Each structure stands twice: as C-alpha cells, then as structure tokens.
Amino acid sequence: MNSIAKSFNPVIMKDIYRMNIFFTLLVSLLAFFYLIIFKPSAVLVLFMTLKNVSYLLMLTFSLSAILKYCAEKFPHDLFRFRLCRYAASFGTAVLLQMIVWPVFAFLAEVEWRFDDMDLVLTFLMEAVFFTILLLLLQDFAIIRLAKRNAELENSTLQLRTAQAEILLLKQQIHPHFLFNSLNTLKALYKKDIILGEKYLIQLAAFLRTGVSLNSSTIIPLEQEVEFCRNYLQMQQLRFGSALEWEIHINDPGMLQGKVPAFSLQPLAENAIKHNKFTIQHPLKIIIEQKQDLISLSNSINQKQPGETSLKSGLANLAERCLICSGSEISISNNGLTFSVAFKITDP
Numbered sequence: 001m002n003s004i005a006k007s008f009n010p011v012i013m014k015d016i017y018r019m020n021i022f023f024t025l026l027v028s029l030l031a032f033f034y035l036i037i038f039k040p041s042a043v044l045v046l047f048m049t050l051k052n053v054s055y056l057l058m059l060t061f062s063l064s065a066i067l068k069y070c071a072e073k074f075p076h077d078l079f080r081f082r083l084c085r086y087a088a089s090f091g092t093a094v095l096l097q098m099i100v101w102p103v104f105a106f107l108a109e110v111e112w113r114f115d116d117m118d119l120v121l122t123f124l125m126e127a128v129f130f131t132i133l134l135l136l137l138q139d140f141a142i143i144r145l146a147k148r149n150a151e152l153e154n155s156t157l158q159l160r161t162a163q164a165e166i167l168l169l170k171q172q173i174h175p176h177f178l179f180n181s182l183n184t185l186k187a188l189y190k191k192d193i194i195l196g197e198k199y200l201i202q203l204a205a206f207l208r209t210g211v212s213l214n215s216s217t218i219i220p221l222e223q224e225v226e227f228c229r230n231y232l233q234m235q236q237l238r239f240g241s242a243l244e245w246e247i248h249i250n251d252p253g254m255l256q257g258k259v260p261a262f263s264l265q266p267l268a269e270n271a272i273k274h275n276k277f278t279i280q281h282p283l284k285i286i287i288e289q290k291q292d293l294i295s296l297s298n299s300i301n302q303k304q305p306g307e308t309s310l311k312s313g314l315a316n317l318a319e320r321c322l323i324c325s326g327s328e329i330s331i332s333n334n335g336l337t338f339s340v341a342f343k344i345t346d347p
C-alpha cells in the first residue's frame with residue numbers, strides 16, 4: 001500500500017466485514033471441535049465456544065474500525081499509518097482478551113487468576129497470533145482490491161488511448177482524403193461531367209456517413225460495410241476497371257453485430273494507397289463475412305519503396321478490436337494476397 005488514500009476506500013470495508021464473519025465462524029467451529037475432543041465438560045465447551053465467538057467478533061470488527069480510522073487519519077503518511085494501526089491493533093487484541101476471558105471463566109465456573117503466568121502467556125500469544133493473521137487478511141483484501149482497480153484503470157486508459165488515436169487518425173486522414181477527393185473531382189469534371197457528378201454524389205454520401213460515425217467507437221457491421229462500400233464506389237469511379245471489389249455477407253444476421261468504427265475503410269484505403277494497379281493488372285479487394293469474422297483481403301503488387309505506410313494503423317485497429325471483442329486481429333500475407341480479419345461481437 002504505497003498510497004493509503006488510493007488503496008483504501010469504502011468498498012474494501014464490505015469485503016473486510018464479510019471476511020470478519022467468515023473468519024469468526026471458521027475459527028470458532030475449529031475451536032468447538034477441539035473442545036469436544038479434549039474437554040469432556042459440556043458446560044465448559046458451551047462457554048468456551050461462546051467466548052471464542054464473542055472475542056473474535058469483537059477483535060475482527062475492532063481491527064476493522066482501527067484500519068478505517070488510521071486510513072482516514074493518515075491518508076498520505078504510510079509510516080504513521082502503520083505505527084498507529086499495529087500499536088492499536090495489538091493493544092486492543094490483548095485488552096479484549098483480558099476482558100473477555102475472565103467474564104466467561106466466571107460464568108463457566110473456571111478458576112482464573114491473574115498471577116497464573118502460563119495461562120496469561122497462552123492468551124497473550126493467542127491474541128498476538130489472531131491479530132497477525134487478521135492484519136495479513138486485511139492487507140490481502142486491500143491489495144486484491146488495489147490490483148482490481150489498477151486493472152480497471154489500465155483498461156480504461158487503453159480505451160481512452162485508443163479513442164485518442166482514433167481521433168488523431170481521423171484528423172490526419174479526413175483533410176488529406178478530402179483534398180485528394182477534390183482533386184479527383186476536378187479531374188473527372190474535366191474528363192467527363194456525368195462521371196464527375198456521380199463521384200460528387202458518392203463523395204457527399206461518404207462524408208455524410210463519416211460525420212454520423214465520427215463520435216462512435218463501436219458500430220453495427222452493416223454501417224461499417226456500407227461506409228466502405230461508398231468509399232470503394234468512389235474509388236472505382238476514379239480508377240475504373242483497374243479496381244475490382246466484392247462484398248460477401250454469408251449470414252445477413254451478422255450485419256447487426258458490432259465492429260470498431262472506421263475499421264474496414266482504412267484497410268481498403270491502405271490497399272489502394274500502397275499497391276500499383278492497371279487495367280491489365282487490377283487491384284482486387286474482397287470483403288467477406290464468415291461465421292463471426294469479417295475480413296478484407298487484397299491482391300499484392302506493392303509500389304516501390306518511397307512513401308512509408310502508417311504503421312500505427314494496424315496496431316490501432318488491433319488494440320480497438322481487442323478492447324471491443326477481447327480477440328486479436330488475424331493478419332496473413334502469402335505474397336499474393338494480404339488479408340486482415342477480426343471478430344464481430346454480438347449486438
């Protein structure tokens with residue numbers, strides 16, 4: 001517990017209170033069987049069992065109160081927190097033992113003297129033993145909760161990091177994409193006005209869909225496929241028969257499953273960006289759904305080294321898929337075809 005204020009919170013007290021009851025019942029049950037075996041007197045067994053239950057309940061909840069008090073008193077001073085907690089815990093354990101035992105000894109008509117050093121030492125050792133055990137159990141509960149919180153914070157941080165990277169990716173891609181699209185639109189209007197108008201309609205639909213998805217991190221597969229379809233239709237107007245693409249959805253019900261937003265379209269864009277293709281040797285892009293997987297594959301004919309790819313693109317998609325579905329993406333490259341597949345989560 002390097003940070004008391006961070007490690008200790010009201011949630012931990014509920015776990016400790018449950019642990020107190022369980023510990024009391026367990027130890028009292030073991031003591032009860034021990035007394036039955038070695039103490040023939042039924043009255044003595046009854047009162048000693050009640051004594052153990054009473055002592056352990058008072059001890060466990062007293063130590064819990066001490067823990068809570070010390071955590072609130074010294075939230076940022078670990079040394080004083082430990083000093084106060086240990087001194088108060090051991091002192092309380094001994095004091096309760098010295099109070100509880102004479103009372104139940106009197107009720108059970110068992111002889112009790114303060115000058116019986118062997119008996120006093122036995123109960124002192126018992127008090128110290130139970131206190132050490134309870135302190136260890138409390139620390140274990142605190143560490144377990146701290147670990148759970150740390151894992152939750154780490155997952156939240158990963159999600160926020162992925163979202164920030166998505167936003168950065170959008171900010172980098174959208175202006176660049178729009179600039180290229182406008183240049184393409186200008187060239188198409190000079191070449192063929194009708195083709196230019198078709199491209200403009202597709203561009204408007206693409207941008208409209210992109211804006212609607214801009215604030216989403218997870219969307220239905222149907223929306224992501226439609227977004228990618230708009231993009232590919234635009235590119236086919238630009239490249240003509242040099243670009244071939246197909247979309248195969250084997251189970252239409254899977255279209256309602258969830259995938260990360262902007263997952264397929266960037267893969268298609270990278271395929272177009274990093275491969276050279278002509279009418280004689282077209283670029284082939286295939287999007288296919290099989291069972292709970294969606295994949296995008298493209299033929300390979302890489303451009304000469306020059307413009308480097310955005311290596312964080314696949315890493316970003318991999319992290320988002322891991323957060324979204326708990327599964328990693330699958331990447332394959334056999335020299336002829338490059339393919340990326342990832343899981344579709346339930347709606």
